[in-house]
Amino acid sequence: MNDQLEASLKIAGSGLESQSTRLRIVSENLANAQSTGSTPGANPYARKTVTFESEMDRAAGVDLVQVKSIGVDRAPFRVEHEPGNPAADSKGFVKYPNINVIMEMADLREANRSYEANLQIIKQVQNLNSQTIDLLRNSS
Amino acid sequence: MDPVHLFELASQQARWLGIRQMLVAQNVANANTPGFKASDVTPFEDVFNSNEITIKATNPGHIGSDPNDIESVTMKEATPWEVTYSGNSVSIENEMIKAGEVNRAYSMNTSIRKAFHQMMMTSLKG
Numbered sequence: 001m002n003d004q005l006e007a008s009l010k011i012a013g014s015g016l017e018s019q020s021t022r023l024r025i026v027s028e029n030l031a032n033a034q035s036t037g038s039t040p041g042a043n044p045y046a047r048k049t050v051t052f053e054s055e056m057d058r059a060a061g062v063d064l065v066q067v068k069s070i071g072v073d074r075a076p077f078r079v080e081h082e083p084g085n086p087a088a089d090s091k092g093f094v095k096y097p098n099i100n101v102i103m104e105m106a107d108l109r110e111a112n113r114s115y116e117a118n119l120q121i122i123k124q125v126q127n128l129n130s131q132t133i134d135l136l137r138n139s140s
Numbered sequence: 141m142d143p144v145h146l147f148e149l150a151s152q153q154a155r156w157l158g159i160r161q162m163l164v165a166q167n168v169a170n171a172n173t174p175g176f177k178a179s180d181v182t183p184f185e186d187v188f189n190s191n192e193i194t195i196k197a198t199n200p201g202h203i204g205s206d207p208n209d210i211e212s213v214t215m216k217e218a219t220p221w222e223v224t225y226s227g228n229s230v231s232i233e234n235e236m237i238k239a240g241e242v243n244r245a246y247s248m249n250t251s252i253r254k255a256f257h258q259m260m261m262t263s264l265k266g
Binding site: 003004005007008009011012014015018019022051052053054062063064065110113114117118120121124125127128131132134135 | 154155157158159161162164165166168169170171172173174176232235236239242243246247250253254257
């Protein structure tokens with residue numbers, strides 16, 4: 001009868017995995033917020049994006065979640081005039097990544113919130129399981 | 141009073157609560173999936189009532205609404221709290237409330253079962 005509760009744990013686990021992938025991508029973006037190219041006029045690091053999709057688990061008949069794809073943000077790069085930079089083109093312009101740190105922080109908070117929600121579900125399911133086990137414990 | 145019937149009812153509700161918890165987990169995990177529609181279970185009263193009216197299914201081939209069957213009690217949520225631009229209708233707050241409800245109902249369920257078991261033991265032992 002605890003089939004559903006086990007399935008809940010599996011679903012919440014898939015949620016944790018997807019959200020941690022999202023956190024990883026956010027930290028990659030933040031770490032590379034200033035990464036320019038190395039040759040003159042080269043393109044810098046492009047912002048990465050994550051999309052999710054729900055995936056039917058045939059064995060349990062439930063909808064898990066998984067990372068659908070890790071894409072690249074097509075927004076234009078930030079251009080600054082820095083003739084001394086090794087990545088500057090012939091006119092002295094340097095391309096910086098299209099990363100907005102505030103936006104990344106907002107994404108970070110949202111991923112964090114979703115991660116916590118999944119953790120909360122796992123705690124609840126553990127509580128339900130222990131309540132079921134307690135039925136046997138005190139029946140003397 | 142038929143005590144066996146009460147145990148059956150209690151385990152039926154426990155199964156229903158398990159399915160509900162599973163759907164809550166499903167909704168929370170897909171809280172950021174584009175186009176995902178939140179789902180819930182039909183209320184236990186409805187499942188129970190429809191179960192009483194239908195003919196008892198004594199054979200797996202018989203047709204009837206079975207609370208153990210996930211498909212027969214699952215439904216799409218009629219009035220979502222919010223639908224985001226991506227078409228996702230999951231509200232984490234709402235899901236947390238539902239998880240709390242499940243938890244409360246489950247404690248009551250196990251407590252009642254425990255109390256009933258105690259009553260049976262008392263009548264047995266004297």
